[in-house]
Amino acid sequence: xxxxxxxxxxxxxxxQALTETRQKYSRYLHRVAHNILQNAQDAEECVSDTYxxxxxxIPPHRPSRLSVYLGKITRHLALDRYxxxxxxxxxxxxxxxxxxxxxxxxxxxxxDPADDLAVRDALNRFLRQLPADKRRTFxxxxxxxDTIAAIAADSHATESAVKMTLSRTRDELxxxxxxxGIAL
Amino acid sequence: xxKEERLHRLFGEIDDDLVADAAAKPIPLKxxxxxVTAAVAAVALTVGLAVAQPWATEKPPVTGTDxxxxxxxxxxxxxxNRGDxxxxxTVQQDAPDVNPGTPVDTAPAIQDPSHVAPPxxxxxxxxxxxxxNPDIWYEQKWDEKPxxxxxxxxxxxxxxxYIVYETTVDAAKVGEYLQDVNLHxxxxxxxxxxxxxxxxxxxxxxxDTAAVALQYPGRKDYFxxxxxxxxxxxxxxxxxDLNLRENIRIGTVYYSYHDENGRIHDKEYAGLTVEKMWELxxxxxxxxxxxxxxxxxxxxxxxxxxxxxxxxxxxxxxxxEDGYIxxxxxxxxxxxxxxxxxxxxxxxxxxxxxxxxxxxxLIALPGDTTDPNQGTTMTSPAQPPIxxxxxxxxxx
Numbered sequence: 001x002x003x004x005x006x007x008x009x010x011x012x013x014x015x016q017a018l019t020e021t022r023q024k025y026s027r028y029l030h031r032v033a034h035n036i037l038q039n040a041q042d043a044e045e046c047v048s049d050t051y052x053x054x055x056x057x058i059p060p061h062r063p064s065r066l067s068v069y070l071g072k073i074t075r076h077l078a079l080d081r082y083x084x085x086x087x088x089x090x091x092x093x094x095x096x097x098x099x100x101x102x103x104x105x106x107x108x109x110x111x112d113p114a115d116d117l118a119v120r121d122a123l124n125r126f127l128r129q130l131p132a133d134k135r136r137t138f139x140x141x142x143x144x145x146d147t148i149a150a151i152a153a154d155s156h157a158t159e160s161a162v163k164m165t166l167s168r169t170r171d172e173l174x175x176x177x178x179x180x181g182i183a184l
Numbered sequence: 185x186x187k188e189e190r191l192h193r194l195f196g197e198i199d200d201d202l203v204a205d206a207a208a209k210p211i212p213l214k215x216x217x218x219x220v221t222a223a224v225a226a227v228a229l230t231v232g233l234a235v236a237q238p239w240a241t242e243k244p245p246v247t248g249t250d251x252x253x254x255x256x257x258x259x260x261x262x263x264x265n266r267g268d269x270x271x272x273x274t275v276q277q278d279a280p281d282v283n284p285g286t287p288v289d290t291a292p293a294i295q296d297p298s299h300v301a302p303p304x305x306x307x308x309x310x311x312x313x314x315x316x317n318p319d320i321w322y323e324q325k326w327d328e329k330p331x332x333x334x335x336x337x338x339x340x341x342x343x344x345x346y347i348v349y350e351t352t353v354d355a356a357k358v359g360e361y362l363q364d365v366n367l368h369x370x371x372x373x374x375x376x377x378x379x380x381x382x383x384x385x386x387x388x389x390x391x392d393t394a395a396v397a398l399q400y401p402g403r404k405d406y407f408x409x410x411x412x413x414x415x416x417x418x419x420x421x422x423x424x425d426l427n428l429r430e431n432i433r434i435g436t437v438y439y440s441y442h443d444e445n446g447r448i449h450d451k452e453y454a455g456l457t458v459e460k461m462w463e464l465x466x467x468x469x470x471x472x473x474x475x476x477x478x479x480x481x482x483x484x485x486x487x488x489x490x491x492x493x494x495x496x497x498x499x500x501x502x503x504x505e506d507g508y509i510x511x512x513x514x515x516x517x518x519x520x521x522x523x524x525x526x527x528x529x530x531x532x533x534x535x536x537x538x539x540x541x542x543x544x545x546l547i548a549l550p551g552d553t554t555d556p557n558q559g560t561t562m563t564s565p566a567q568p569p570i571x572x573x574x575x576x577x578x579x580x
Binding site: 008011013056059060061062064065067068069071072075076079083095098099102103106113116117119120123124127128132135136138139140142143144184 | 186187188189190191192193194195196197198199200201202203204205206207347377438450476483486488498499500501502510511512
């Protein structure tokens with residue numbers, strides 16, 4: 001069923017919307033959650049919560065891209081859970097690696113942190129001016145949480161090449177934010 | 185929160201179109217494998233011919249290639265990719281040919297089902313929908329797509345990103361020419377980017393920073409395009425910028441509640457007039473837009489509106505217990521605090537003066553085998569998860 005029809009079912013409060021959403025997106029959402037949490041059960045709970053959140057939010061939300069809309073909810077929930085798990089010294093895996101990558105890349109100090117909107121706008125402007133392949137590699141690593149190995153395999157590149165691309169892009173983002181006066 | 189944690193979380197705010205663009209475009213192993221095997225075969229044949237001698241007693245080396253199809257399921261299991269990409273190996277089996285030697289585009293591990301072509305069954309063209317993988321949505325090929333799907337959005341420098349709606353704007357409502365805009369499209373089948381130049385025009389009575397009319401090259405009609413970054417400062421700005429007094433149409437008023445058994449009851453009323461809506465809810469135009477503030481939202485009731493001029497239909501407008509009205513329009517929320525008294529007065533008016541159209545419709549719970557409204561047997565038990573309440577936090 002196409003996304004527009006699924007969203008219409010949400011608006012009609014027809015719970016077939018949830019059935020269709022599960023059927024179409026459960027794997028995709030599981031992957032988003034699992035990439036962050038590295039645990040099937042935790043991922044499953046995040047995905048279930050995503051359906052509930054979507055039910056509560058649509059309407060009035062009418063997502064133009066249902067997949068990304070749902071994926072963002074799942075990602076947000078998974079990050080919350082990850083934060084809770086790592087506070088209890090559980091979890092790890094890809095998310096820990098990603099945070100490690102950025103820990104080394106971001107400068108200390110830098111003044112008062114900019115608000116979320118400013119950071120978001122700067123981030124999107126930065127990404128839009130990147131070459132498409134570089135941007136996709138960046139988003140797959142830091143939004144979708146794909147492993148270096150997975151990105152390398154799918155782009156027919158070596159893991160070293162992917163790491164180098166990501167490292168350079170991190171540096172470019174750091175420079176971009178500094179020029180924009182955006183502190184984190 | 186540590187800087188890296190904050191940044192990682194803010195990656196969640198990357199624009200939807202960029203996230204969607206980066207999503208899995210599966211490498212069709214069955215597409216590139218034949219090219220690889222052909223190349224290997226060509227090399228092997230060349231080698232074989234070079235070494236074969238008419239007087240040789242040894243047979244030339246076997247030059248056939250292994251045509252066993254490997255699936256993504258055989259990928260490294262440790263990163264959790266295994267399993268969910270199995271189907272992708274057959275997804276683009278019949279995709280348009282890529283020239284031999286053309287590098288295959290990237291194909292991320294996560295597959296976004298919303299733009300992946302369905303697999304064709306090995307037995308030929310499917311005759312029933314059951315033969316298609318239900319997890320895969322069929323994306324139309326480039327030349328099958330209408331223009332608004334080929335080029336669904338565009339940027340106006342320092343104003344925002346506009347998304348295009350599929351309806352058309354009445355030409356009589358189209359005003360002055362504003363500017364040319366760059367249109368970018370992408371064919372997922374052939375991994376080919378496309379670029380065009382469109383023209384945008386003012387729509388009568390509507391602020392162009394909110395919405396414009398887009399004319400695609402070579403076409404005479406106009407499509408509404410709305411700015412996803414549009415954020416009015418006040419309710420009055422919203423009303424004026426979109427000329428809502430002339431453009432809005434109102435639908436039904438609806439709300440749901442849960443009984444002690446967790447059953448969802450739906451009520452819906454018809455007959456609310458636009459004039460009454462203005463009077464009861466939107467009379468104070470000085471109210472500021474508070475969408476950027478944290479709000480604990482407890483849903484009370486909602487009503488539907490249409491903005492036909494912009495192609496917006498059946499948009500739900502919710503009201504909260506504490507007196508907020510939320511209008512999620514054009515990709516961004518606009519929230520105004522009209523006050524609890526107004527919301528209560530609105531509910532009272534609706535219940536006393538409007539026509540009850542849907543009366544206490546019960547929603548089946550998971551596991552129900554009979555329709556709770558009619559007592560008749562359902563063809564399959566209800567499956568959705570139990571919705572335990574309509575309370576929600578303001579979404580990020």
